[in-house]
Amino acid sequence: MECKTFFRIILIFLAMYSNGKLNAQKYRILYSMQFKADSTAKDLTKKEMLLDIDGEISRFYSYKLFKSDSTFISNEKSGREAIHKSMDYEFMTIKNKKPGQISKFYRLLIDVYELKEAMPILQWKITNDTKMIHNNKCQKALLDYKGRKWEAWFAVDIPISEGPSVFNGLPGLIVSISDSTGSYSFNLLELKKKEENIYTSNNLSVKTIPVNLQQLHKLYLDHYNDPYREIKSGYVKAKFVDQSGKEITPNFNEQTKNKQIILKQTNNPIELSEAVQYP
The missing domain is CATH 2.50.20 (outer membrane lipoprotein receptor (LolB), chain A)
Structure with a gap:
């Protein structure tokens, strides 16, 4: 009887081990x-x-x-x-x-x-x-x-x-x-x-900035209100050219209005209820 019980425990253990390996x-x-x-x-x-x-x-x-x-x-x-x-x-x-x-x-x-x-x-x-x-x-x-x-x-x-x-x-x-x-x-x-070289973390990519949802929405709203602020300040390097390829100084007021139209249009996230509420 004890022998049967022992083998039953072994079988249960092996089944659990096998299932664990699968998962x-x-x-x-x-x-x-x-x-x-x-x-x-x-x-x-x-x-x-x-x-x-x-x-x-x-x-x-x-x-x-x-x-x-x-x-x-x-x-x-x-x-x-x-x-x-x-x-x-x-x-x-x-x-x-x-x-x-x-x-x-x-x-x-x-x-x-x-x-x-x-x-x-x-x-x-x-x-x-x-x-x-x-x-x-x-x-x-x-x-x-x-x-x-x-x-x-x-x-x-x-x-x-x-x-x-x-x-x-x-x-x-x-x-x-x-x-x-x-x-x-x-x-x-x-x-x-059984794929070996998989990536389940962000350790191999760029350093990210932690935010909560309220902070994230504020970042998007600030960007909407002044989308070329980083370019104007020199934080982001950008070059503007005309149709012939000649470098020009952009009209940032006009560029801002155009960019704001695009930002409003492309505001259809998977989590729709968390879309940014642009003015």
Whole structure:
């Protein structure tokens, strides 16, 4: 009897160990992202995005930034001259489930800001609808989140509770998700298991400036009110030329009005309820 109990404990331990190894595997997932920075635009902008997962931590970031960082690291290791690093931090997020924290990144001119928040508990409504996507049986889930209605399809047989951007918490990997206005969509292109060289932190990139949401909005409003302040002060170097390529001194009042129109138009973030309220 004692022998049977002993072997049962061993089997349970092995099962737990095996499951732990599965959850601790490293994954790299490639998504195709389409979005409208201007909600009234007819055309969508396309980007390739990566989701790197290592246990409880994940990083969602642009493929362009990945290529830049990996080339930079390779050059440093081999002693070659480092290349100019990409600043494509748009839509980057880092999720850390253990402390329940999410970091979001925003670029304004030459600075990158990091906003750390408690990771949201998303109130998914899982439906009975299913369909096949990339030979995976997927199930539909619905979500109302910060001003948008989302429809997601998660792979029933891929037990990774993750997805692009801020999205996670479903009993399977999010294969496809889009909002009801057609402003944002993410679709899985490729899943790589046991990937070693993944990046789940910002240690390999530029130094960021920590902010809260109120501070971030103030930065954007200050930029709106005087978008060429850094150029006029010499903090940011810029050259203005006419159609023939001749350098000119710009009319900053006129340039400011034009820039403000653009800033108002391109104010359609994923978290719509947190859009900057420009005057």
